[in-house]
Amino acid sequence: MVEPDDPPRKEGPPPPCPICGKPAVPAFRPFCSGRCADVDLQRWLSGRYAIPTGEQGPGDDDPEA
Template structure:
């Protein structure tokens, strides 16, 4: 099996990668959004707006509780 990053020979300890460096490069790509997994679901702008509104209301309610405690 070859390393998906550099195409070198994979090492058991870091499989499927050849080194910690290549494993870290791959992790970094996942974390910064270079890699994505499609959801198969269309985004509904209305649903997103409602979810954001709910998060804001919850956040504001939590802040109000902190100040009244």
């Protein structure tokens, strides 16, 4: 049963894997495989992906630090 507050589901093919571009597989969504999911996790853990905060740390062009 669909509740009235549930957003409508999109029909059609799933979006491509953000790592390799192959079609996503529901078991690993949004990725196509466990390998691509692991590649993405490694990128987060190594600091390759970062969310900017707008804050500067010591030594970041701050002469008073």
